[in-house]
Amino acid sequence: MKKKTKSYAHIDWSLKLKTKQKANTREIDLDVLSRDGKLTELTGRESMGDVRGGCCPPMDLFRSEPMQLVQLIIPMESAHFTVSYLGDLGLLQFKDLNSEKSPFQRTYAAQIKKCGEMARKLRFFKEQMLKAGFSPSTKSVAQNDIDVDDLEVKLGELEVELIEMNANGEKLQRSYNELVEYKLVLQKAGEFFASAQHSATAQQREMESRQMGGESIETPLLQDQEASTDLSKQVKLGFITGLVPREKSMAFERILFRATRGNVFLKQVPVEEPITDPVSGEKMEKNVFWVFYSGERAKNKILKICEAFGANRYPFAEDLGKQALMIIEVSGRISELKTTLDAGLLHRDNLLQTIGDQFEQWNLKVKKEKSIYHTLNMLSLDVTKKCLVAEGWSPVFATKQIQEALQRAAFDSNSQVGAIFQVLHTRESPPTYFRTNKFTSAFQEIVDAYGVAKYQEANPGVYTIVTFPFLFAVMFGDWGHGICLLLATLFFIVREKKLSSQKLGDITEMTFGGRYVILMMSLFSIYTGLVYNEFFSVPFELFGYSAYACRDLSCRDASTVGLIKVGDTYPFGVDPAWHGTRSELPFLNSLKMKMSILLGVAQMNLGIILNYFNATFFGISLNIWFQFIPQMIFLNSLFGYLSLLIIVKWCTGSQADLYHIMIYMFLSPTDELGENQLFPGQKTVQLVLLLLALVSVPWMLLPKPFLLKKQHENSCSLRVVSCVL
Amino acid sequence: MYGFESMTFNIHGGYLEAIVRGHRAGLLTAADYNNLCQCETLDDIKMHLSATEYGPYLQNEPSPLHTTTIVEKCTLKLVDEYKYMLCQATEPLSTFLEYITYGHMIDNVVLIVTGTLHERDVHELLEKCHPLGMFDSIATLAVAQNMRELYRLVLVDTPLAPYFSECITSEDLDDMNIEIMRNTLYKAYLEDFYKFCQKLGGATAEIMSDLLAFEADRRAVNITINSIGTELTRDDRRKLYSNFGLLYPYGHEELAVCEDIDQVRAVMEKYPPYQSIFSKLSYGESQMLDKAFYEEEVKRLCLAFEQQFHYGVFFAYMRLREQEIRNLMWISECVAQNQKSRVHDSVVFIF
Numbered sequence A: 001m002k003k004k005t006k007s008y009a010h011i012d013w014s015l016k017l018k019t020k021q022k023a024n025t026r027e028i029d030l031d032v033l034s035r036d037g038k039l040t041e042l043t044g045r046e047s048m049g050d051v052r053g054g055c056c057p058p059m060d061l062f063r064s065e066p067m068q069l070v071q072l073i074i075p076m077e078s079a080h081f082t083v084s085y086l087g088d089l090g091l092l093q094f095k096d097l098n099s100e101k102s103p104f105q106r107t108y109a110a111q112i113k114k115c116g117e118m119a120r121k122l123r124f125f126k127e128q129m130l131k132a133g134f135s136p137s138t139k140s141v142a143q144n145d146i147d148v149d150d151l152e153v154k155l156g157e158l159e160v161e162l163i164e165m166n167a168n169g170e171k172l173q174r175s176y177n178e179l180v181e182y183k184l185v186l187q188k189a190g191e192f193f194a195s196a197q198h199s200a201t202a203q204q205r206e207m208e209s210r211q212m213g214g215e216s217i218e219t220p221l222l223q224d225q226e227a228s229t230d231l232s233k234q235v236k237l238g239f240i241t242g243l244v245p246r247e248k249s250m251a252f253e254r255i256l257f258r259a260t261r262g263n264v265f266l267k268q269v270p271v272e273e274p275i276t277d278p279v280s281g282e283k284m285e286k287n288v289f290w291v292f293y294s295g296e297r298a299k300n301k302i303l304k305i306c307e308a309f310g311a312n313r314y315p316f317a318e319d320l321g322k323q324a325l326m327i328i329e330v331s332g333r334i335s336e337l338k339t340t341l342d343a344g345l346l347h348r349d350n351l352l353q354t355i356g357d358q359f360e361q362w363n364l365k366v367k368k369e370k371s372i373y374h375t376l377n378m379l380s381l382d383v384t385k386k387c388l389v390a391e392g393w394s395p396v397f398a399t400k401q402i403q404e405a406l407q408r409a410a411f412d413s414n415s416q417v418g419a420i421f422q423v424l425h426t427r428e429s430p431p432t433y434f435r436t437n438k439f440t441s442a443f444q445e446i447v448d449a450y451g452v453a454k455y456q457e458a459n460p461g462v463y464t465i466v467t468f469p470f471l472f473a474v475m476f477g478d479w480g481h482g483i484c485l486l487l488a489t490l491f492f493i494v495r496e497k498k499l500s501s502q503k504l505g506d507i508t509e510m511t512f513g514g515r516y517v518i519l520m521m522s523l524f525s526i527y528t529g530l531v532y533n534e535f536f537s538v539p540f541e542l543f544g545y546s547a548y549a550c551r552d553l554s555c556r557d558a559s560t561v562g563l564i565k566v567g568d569t570y571p572f573g574v575d576p577a578w579h580g581t582r583s584e585l586p587f588l589n590s591l592k593m594k595m596s597i598l599l600g601v602a603q604m605n606l607g608i609i610l611n612y613f614n615a616t617f618f619g620i621s622l623n624i625w626f627q628f629i630p631q632m633i634f635l636n637s638l639f640g641y642l643s644l645l646i647i648v649k650w651c652t653g654s655q656a657d658l659y660h661i662m663i664y665m666f667l668s669p670t671d672e673l674g675e676n677q678l679f680p681g682q683k684t685v686q687l688v689l690l691l692l693a694l695v696s697v698p699w700m701l702l703p704k705p706f707l708l709k710k711q712h713e714n715s716c717s718l719r720v721v722s723c724v725l
Numbered sequence B: 001m002y003g004f005e006s007m008t009f010n011i012h013g014g015y016l017e018a019i020v021r022g023h024r025a026g027l028l029t030a031a032d033y034n035n036l037c038q039c040e041t042l043d044d045i046k047m048h049l050s051a052t053e054y055g056p057y058l059q060n061e062p063s064p065l066h067t068t069t070i071v072e073k074c075t076l077k078l079v080d081e082y083k084y085m086l087c088q089a090t091e092p093l094s095t096f097l098e099y100i101t102y103g104h105m106i107d108n109v110v111l112i113v114t115g116t117l118h119e120r121d122v123h124e125l126l127e128k129c130h131p132l133g134m135f136d137s138i139a140t141l142a143v144a145q146n147m148r149e150l151y152r153l154v155l156v157d158t159p160l161a162p163y164f165s166e167c168i169t170s171e172d173l174d175d176m177n178i179e180i181m182r183n184t185l186y187k188a189y190l191e192d193f194y195k196f197c198q199k200l201g202g203a204t205a206e207i208m209s210d211l212l213a214f215e216a217d218r219r220a221v222n223i224t225i226n227s228i229g230t231e232l233t234r235d236d237r238r239k240l241y242s243n244f245g246l247l248y249p250y251g252h253e254e255l256a257v258c259e260d261i262d263q264v265r266a267v268m269e270k271y272p273p274y275q276s277i278f279s280k281l282s283y284g285e286s287q288m289l290d291k292a293f294y295e296e297e298v299k300r301l302c303l304a305f306e307q308q309f310h311y312g313v314f315f316a317y318m319r320l321r322e323q324e325i326r327n328l329m330w331i332s333e334c335v336a337q338n339q340k341s342r343v344h345d346s347v348v349f350i351f
Helices: A002-016 A020-052 A076-089 A109-132 A148-212 A221-232 A246-259 A296-308 A320-377 A396-412 A440-450 A461-476 A479-494 A496-500 A506-513 A515-532 A584-618 A621-652 A658-667 A682-701 A703-724 B005-012 B014-025 B030-037 B042-049 B067-088 B093-117 B122-128 B136-143 B147-153 B161-166 B175-200 B202-227 B234-240 B250-256 B261-268 B272-279 B289-304 B312-336 B340-346
Strands: A067-075 A238-245 A265-270 A286-293 A312-314 A387-395 A420-424
Touching: A067 A076, A067 A396, A076 A320, A076 A387, A076 A396, A109 A148, A109 A320, A109 B042, A148 A238, A148 A265, A148 A286, A148 A312, A148 A320, A238 A246, A238 A296, A246 A265, A246 A286, A246 A296, A246 B136, A246 B147, A286 A296, A296 B122, A296 B136, A387 A396, A396 A420, A440 A461, A440 A515, A461 A479, A461 A515, A461 A584, A479 A496, A479 A515, A506 A515, A584 A621, A621 A658, A621 A682, A621 A703, A658 A682, A682 A703, B005 B014, B014 B067, B014 B312, B030 B042, B030 B312, B030 B340, B042 B067, B042 B312, B067 B093, B067 B312, B093 B122, B093 B136, B093 B175, B093 B312, B122 B136, B136 B147, B147 B161, B161 B175, B175 B202, B175 B234, B202 B234, B202 B250, B202 B261, B202 B289, B202 B312, B234 B250, B250 B261, B261 B272, B272 B289, B289 B312, B312 B340
Parallel strands: none
Antiparallel strands: A067 A387, A067 A420, A238 A286, A238 A312, A265 A286
16 A cells, blocks of 8 residues: 555656656657567577576576666655665666766765765875774774764864874974984984094194103104194184985085085994984984084085985084083983873874774765765756656666665655656667676676676676686696695685675685685586596596506516506596506697597587577577578588597597698598598598588678678668658 | 887887876876866866876865965876886886986976075975976085086086086076076087987987977077077077077078067078968967967877887877976966966867
């Protein structure tokens, strides 16, 4: 009953719209569609009948889901809920009805901007958390739904708080780092000055002692002079101390030298551990330097150069006593600052922790919100501006679910009127949609990587489920390795529930996504491994004893004359006796190569047969007569024939050279086959096959384009005629 | 060696050519510009750009945007791309790529020197420098008092050193000197680049010599127009022209004696490729000349992409991106200052 009243409401409401006439024409279209739809469904069933072969579940995967173009008319007030629920459902693909509008001209541009802003704040938090060494907690806090507006306000507040805290912290950190650098300079330069003074006094004392000891002849005259001038005309040398980044120290020295024409004395001492630069806040390796210069101009130049190189300068007292005092003072201030900084950091960490607890939830919410508005932007606004019109593709089976979602949305948003759901008729080709499950989805993805089937085209994904892992196993073929693979993939499958909710690394994610593919591959590898009789490349006598044995006990002539057959043929797979023999490689190569040819030809045939299914399904006889049949003939007259020869050779044990047969089938088809003859009348058969192959090439390539061209011209002229009429 | 590039070019240059062509596909189209011109605020511009390749560079900018931020971020993208290509490049492509940045280096040197002359703060000046033209000791330029010092202190370490040989004087730096220095350096740079491209040979030489000749001719015209009415002598003017290009040598002789814009026009109209540029302008007008030249340049740069297996695409791409950033700056400025009617004055559509 409830449903009925609802639908009445729909009708009442739709009458209010001024698009009555439009609606009428659409209804007519609808009729046509339902008829068409039935028709295609019927043909689909028929063609599928022979494929399905009485299997119980319908082959959903073979043909993509039947789709319909639907139109939704959603009242403004429930639009957000509707899109949200439809998004949860995931069975409707919206069409962009505003493609000619630029992003900022659309209806919900402001909201998207808001969401973008929130996302930016969240990214900022994440960055801050990463810097502080937190990871957003993966456990989802079960909290009732947060309102977007509240969230926006909250994020804004948090951002302001965090920025303020950072600014305060940065200031403190900066002065702390400066002090640390200062302390380093004091220590390093202090050491230098102490040692310099020591050596200077030593020198002086030596000199004095020499002077005291009387003026001997050996005393150089110059030195004396020098010493005396030094004392009388003492030049006041200035100096600058500071720190310079190590990678720039060489350039720094060079420029200093050039700028002052070598009239400086520069001394650098590397600091062992990297220290934090106060300006940039990054850890870097630095050198403590001190420059002695003379004159004011040189000082100005040096100061400018220091600035250019980002070298931080610190004042330094010459007096040793003052130095000691400075060091004590600086250390005291460092420890003071350290406690303040720690308190600030703790506070900040607490804040980040609280953010981290809810970060994932917020992130999800914002992302969802943004995508909802993006979707809403694809809807067109009705003339009355009271409702939004959406168009989209949905699979036919989802009609009911979509309608339910619409009803739920209307109910939850307390909307007076529900949304209208109607199916439109269109000539457009619908999108392809396969309903996959966790097993088939990985295989379907592999097929999609090569190309997505057109709407309702036969899907090779069905066959891929078997052929892909099997062909892998043909190459892999080792049951020891297969078991390893099986164990690994079983681990993933057993812990499926837990792992699927978790974030995995790139490679693990890929492996996890393909776990069922790997499962199939491992099972097939075990099988082919048994056929090849290889367990980590070692053969086992699993299915009985080897059929071959040495001629005598000493086994001397095993590698020259060979073995003799003693028992029955080895029941399954390759006889273990082949392992390690001289002829192992030629034997296995020939076996595997021939098997591969058979599998390959079978695979190609399957592909062409799928083409046939498509042609019958869509009713294109052109494709059958001018594509499928010549392709079949061409393939099978050459490679099919080769496969036949291989089987005949296996059965009869003939010594014929198949290469020779195939090559001379083309080069000299009329020649006698001689010892390469496998069956009587082979020459005639080959001639016929060759002729067929030759004929099928032009048959395959020539008529189809011309016929298509003719068809196109016909339809064009028809259209012109109808236009004229 | 013409024609053999297709055999060997891809060994070293194939990957990067693919990369640069991919980047070119990301250039804004006329449709993008039309949409951008309709923007009401800078936020709208950001929103539109977020759908383009600039998206990741702008997404973390808080909302009250400035034109400078937009330009800065867009330039950052170009620099990142350039650095990536330079990292991947082998000789001689890496040298070629480095050559592209020398122009910016000259501009930066001139910017810093002029700035310090007018007693601006060095750090403020450094922020204004183009990031592609940065070198280690650029900040030390402020120390220099005259050109000899400038050269001896700083530039001797940079690739610009050889270009300085012509303009080392002991004169103190002033605005006029600096401008002459810029043009002398540019002349030497263009000639060197031209020579380098000739040495590379093949399609690179052919295409690059066309592009560089255009560049040289444009500079010659600009120098002429800018020096009309200044104290620059004819001989000095003549010396600033690059010694190649379509105008070399007879056009240069004539340009050197020009006294007003119409005479320049008369000279240029003798050269068929430049006829079309000047035919768009009315007599006595020089304002729109820049735009006309830019348009012509963009057209030529786009044509460079029509041929394969040469280095010209790298040059062309960098230039086109720079033009695009100029366009974005103009549009943003117009939007920010509410002068949307003037948007089309200076925007050069690339496609």
